[in-house]
Amino acid sequence: MDVKLKKYARLLIETGLNLQKGQTLVISAPVDCASFVRLCASAAYDLGCREVVTRWGDDFLTREKYLRGDSAIFDEVPEWLSRFHNDYSEGGAAWLSIHASDPEALKGVDPERLRRSSIASGKALEPFRRRQMTNFFPWCVASVPTLAWAEKVFPDLKGEAAMNALWEAILKAVRVTDEGDPIRLWEEHRRKLTERKNKLNAWQFKALRYKNSLGTDLTVGMPKNHFWEGGGETTLGGIDFCANIPTEEVFSAPKRDEVNGVVFASKPLVLGGNIVDGFRLEFKDGRVVKAYAETGQEFLDSQLSVDEGAAYLGEVALVPFDSPISNTGILFYNTLFDENASCHFALGEAYPCIENGAKMSKEELKAAGLNDSITHVDFMVGTPDLSITGITWEEEEVPVFVNGNFAY
Numbered sequence: 001m002d003v004k005l006k007k008y009a010r011l012l013i014e015t016g017l018n019l020q021k022g023q024t025l026v027i028s029a030p031v032d033c034a035s036f037v038r039l040c041a042s043a044a045y046d047l048g049c050r051e052v053v054t055r056w057g058d059d060f061l062t063r064e065k066y067l068r069g070d071s072a073i074f075d076e077v078p079e080w081l082s083r084f085h086n087d088y089s090e091g092g093a094a095w096l097s098i099h100a101s102d103p104e105a106l107k108g109v110d111p112e113r114l115r116r117s118s119i120a121s122g123k124a125l126e127p128f129r130r131r132q133m134t135n136f137f138p139w140c141v142a143s144v145p146t147l148a149w150a151e152k153v154f155p156d157l158k159g160e161a162a163m164n165a166l167w168e169a170i171l172k173a174v175r176v177t178d179e180g181d182p183i184r185l186w187e188e189h190r191r192k193l194t195e196r197k198n199k200l201n202a203w204q205f206k207a208l209r210y211k212n213s214l215g216t217d218l219t220v221g222m223p224k225n226h227f228w229e230g231g232g233e234t235t236l237g238g239i240d241f242c243a244n245i246p247t248e249e250v251f252s253a254p255k256r257d258e259v260n261g262v263v264f265a266s267k268p269l270v271l272g273g274n275i276v277d278g279f280r281l282e283f284k285d286g287r288v289v290k291a292y293a294e295t296g297q298e299f300l301d302s303q304l305s306v307d308e309g310a311a312y313l314g315e316v317a318l319v320p321f322d323s324p325i326s327n328t329g330i331l332f333y334n335t336l337f338d339e340n341a342s343c344h345f346a347l348g349e350a351y352p353c354i355e356n357g358a359k360m361s362k363e364e365l366k367a368a369g370l371n372d373s374i375t376h377v378d379f380m381v382g383t384p385d386l387s388i389t390g391i392t393w394e395e396e397e398v399p400v401f402v403n404g405n406f407a408y
């Protein structure tokens with residue numbers, strides 16, 4: 001196991017971030033994951049990292065804060081905290097985020113406090129977020145098990161047995177095995193994703209039409225000169241990195257005002273420490289005009305009202321139903337894994353996936369039809385019977401997905 005964990009840490013630092021000699025590394029992680037963070041730090045220093053800076057989180061303390069903190073703190077972000085994010089990102093530090101929270105860490109918390117807090121941090125950390133969305137610095141999101149999370153994923157297992165089962169599932173999903181070099185396996189995997197995206201780029205669809213038996217019937221317009229991303233990103237300075245490990249998606253940005261119809265979620269969504277499940281969204285001219293959830297309606301509503309752009313789509317992503325994470329059949333209750341097992345969309349800010357987008361101002365991106373928001377939340381819509389039809393500018397129809405998988 002020790003060997004595999006070291007391989008995994010190296011994969012995140014080398015493939016995920018492609019950390020350069022002399023570069024600073026920021027790691028944000030739950031304090032429960034400290035031993036794995038130490039492996040990542042050592043792997044970084046092996047490559048000549050300038051300094052590893054850590055920012056620890058803790059589900060218990062976060063929950064206590066939301067339940068018992070003074071109401072005023074949810075509208076403010078201390079200066080030092082915004083400077084931490086904004087200064088390190090401006091300096092080009094690499095950023096590793098370990099997402100490993102209990103999916104229901106904030107159950108019972110006032111949704112209004114969550115909403116206010118995400119507005120406050122969205123505003124205060126805007127320079128950081130914008131640099132992240134435009135790949136000014138390399139960043140990588142990854143996960144390691146924590147106990148409460150593992151027991152949620154494997155409700156029949158307790159303690160160490162649940163932790164081991166989640167470790168096994170994660171290591172499999174990220175292609176870390178006893179034999180073989182995961183860094184090489186990832187090169188191969190990224191090439192496959194690149195082929196998929198190149199094909200979509202050549203088509204330049206005007207719109208995508210989604211249909212399945214859940215009831216999804218949605219048309220998503222695409223902006224002119226959009227491109228698809230997948231298999232890794234490149235920083236503005238020209239360094240290749242991989243923002244999600246694992247990743248199975250190719251993604252792009254939809255046209256903000258041209259989304260119409262209804263879409264049904266196919267998996268529960270963990271939204272700021274609460275579960276939203278059995279939900280559907282109805283769109284008119286891009287905007288969510290009706291949202292219904294069997295579970296967690298108040299958290300869905302509060303997410304949609306974070307700001308104007310929170311009720312519009314900012315990402316369209318394709319993942320075959322027949323893909324490694326999906327085939328495990330495990331519901332991870334963690335968006336990093338669940339979104340890479342399923343076609344998904346995101347509500348909120350768009351990645352600048354149009355020609356020259358990374359160099360455009362907020363206003364120029366908006367004029368090109370891309371959504372702007374202080375939030376970005378992925379939700380899963382893929383099913384084994386999902387069909388997606390691409391519509392060209394000549395009104396030709398091209399099957400992109402048939403029965404949940406790529407048609408090409």
Ligand code: ZN
Nearest residue numbers: 249251317378
């Ligand atoms: Zn995505």
Ligand code: ZN
Nearest residue numbers: 315346377378
């Ligand atoms: Zn996303």
